[in-house]
Amino acid sequence: MMEGRRISAANPRPCSGRRILAAKKRGRSDGFLNSVKKLQRREISSKPDRSFSITNAQERFRNMRLMEEYDTHDPKSHCSVVLPFLMKRTKVIEIVAAQDIIFALAHSGVCAAFSRVTNHRICFLNASPDEVIRSLFYNKNNDSLITVSVYASDNFSSLKCRSTRIEYIRRGNPDAGFALFESESLKWPGFVEFDDVNGKVLTYSAQDSIYKVFDLKNYTMLYSISDKDVQEIKISPGIMLLILNRSSSYVPLKILSIEDGTILKDFHHLLHRNKKVDFIEQFNEKLLVKQENENLQILDVRHTGIREVSRTEFLTPSAFIFLYENQLFLTFRNRTVAVWNFRGELVTSFEDHLLWHPDCNTNNIYITSDQDLIISYCKAESDDQWTEGNDTVLSDFDALTSPY
Numbered sequence: 001m002m003e004g005r006r007i008s009a010a011n012p013r014p015c016s017g018r019r020i021l022a023a024k025k026r027g028r029s030d031g032f033l034n035s036v037k038k039l040q041r042r043e044i045s046s047k048p049d050r051s052f053s054i055t056n057a058q059e060r061f062r063n064m065r066l067m068e069e070y071d072t073h074d075p076k077s078h079c080s081v082v083l084p085f086l087m088k089r090t091k092v093i094e095i096v097a098a099q100d101i102i103f104a105l106a107h108s109g110v111c112a113a114f115s116r117v118t119n120h121r122i123c124f125l126n127a128s129p130d131e132v133i134r135s136l137f138y139n140k141n142n143d144s145l146i147t148v149s150v151y152a153s154d155n156f157s158s159l160k161c162r163s164t165r166i167e168y169i170r171r172g173n174p175d176a177g178f179a180l181f182e183s184e185s186l187k188w189p190g191f192v193e194f195d196d197v198n199g200k201v202l203t204y205s206a207q208d209s210i211y212k213v214f215d216l217k218n219y220t221m222l223y224s225i226s227d228k229d230v231q232e233i234k235i236s237p238g239i240m241l242l243i244l245n246r247s248s249s250y251v252p253l254k255i256l257s258i259e260d261g262t263i264l265k266d267f268h269h270l271l272h273r274n275k276k277v278d279f280i281e282q283f284n285e286k287l288l289v290k291q292e293n294e295n296l297q298i299l300d301v302r303h304t305g306i307r308e309v310s311r312t313e314f315l316t317p318s319a320f321i322f323l324y325e326n327q328l329f330l331t332f333r334n335r336t337v338a339v340w341n342f343r344g345e346l347v348t349s350f351e352d353h354l355l356w357h358p359d360c361n362t363n364n365i366y367i368t369s370d371q372d373l374i375i376s377y378c379k380a381e382s383d384d385q386w387t388e389g390n391d392t393v394l395s396d397f398d399a400l401t402s403p404y
Helices: 031-044 048-059 166-170
Strands: 005-008 092-098 101-106 111-115 121-124 131-139 144-151 160-165 178-180 191-195 200-205 210-215 221-226 230-236 239-244 250-257 263-270 277-283 286-291 296-300 305-309 319-323 328-333 336-341 346-349 373-382 385-396
Touching: 092 131, 101 131, 101 166, 121 166, 144 166, 160 166, 200 230, 230 277, 239 277, 250 277
Parallel strands: none
Antiparallel strands: 005 191, 092 101, 101 111, 111 121, 131 144, 144 160, 160 178, 191 200, 200 210, 210 221, 230 239, 239 250, 250 263, 277 286, 286 296, 296 305, 319 328, 328 336, 336 346, 373 385
16 A cells, blocks of 8 residues: 655654644534535535545444543653653654554654553553664564664664564563664664565665665565665565666666566666656556656556656645555645546545645555545544644545556
């Protein structure tokens, strides 16, 4: 559904006093009046089938209620912590569910585990007093949680990864985990990327300019890529795209097998001279290339065919999400969401989906495994007007199918 989670080394996050509850839903008005409004919207909508489909999606969640509320903040449990900002209350930035355990990572770098059975906190995952956890990844291949952290003793300059079995955390023993990728120097601009689709981990050591691919099942190294000309790597199901340093008129590209690093295709894509590349994104055999003030190009790398979308129709987005099941892709720009197919056609834009955060982070977007619903943190809608507030908004993908 989404690209792999990539975490790069940087300074710890600043603290924030804003608190966000785990779940918040709009209060429902009288059922009869609510049904009348739904029917009215369906009848006057320019796309009645689409409106009714969205209504059905919302109806599926009509009985959603807040079941439990968890709090990651507990100063008494952090009396030995030497980093003052870890003791302050900050907002939750990541929530990961693994079986009967919920993990909540705060902006400060504190991570807590809660039991869905007892509804109590099990433990904190910070293994040492100076650890700042940057991100979480649930590895379903071996039922473990991977934490990616930086440490004060290292001046927060290098990423450190640790794998802990869910069973150990359930017993309240988060220290029973073990370190990962200890041989790698993950100082900035180094990174680690977890690819759940292919079951792989990609690391980049900036110190020696080497990319390495590991098996997510047992963390064994599969192969390495040593090429100082590699500017970026994009991962798709089964393949990797290597973007090399561009020349004035073209950018060299390589497509590799994700399993063993074998080069499947090696080619050049022509560019407009002296214009920066806004992005190069890969979706299976499709390549999306956009330069500054130029049309979007959709390249089929198998048949070398190119489609173009006018620069006035397709504005450079801040983020992408690819819908592999539907052969579509989402673009995020200035709080808005749009859906496109690979013929370069706008499938739909969500008029009822105004994101709360202007600088979209796809970690805050959830799409169901069937790719029929998108759930986002949005501005609240009241009487057809956007008001100050926030809400969880559901939009339906049922009508978004593409044979292309």
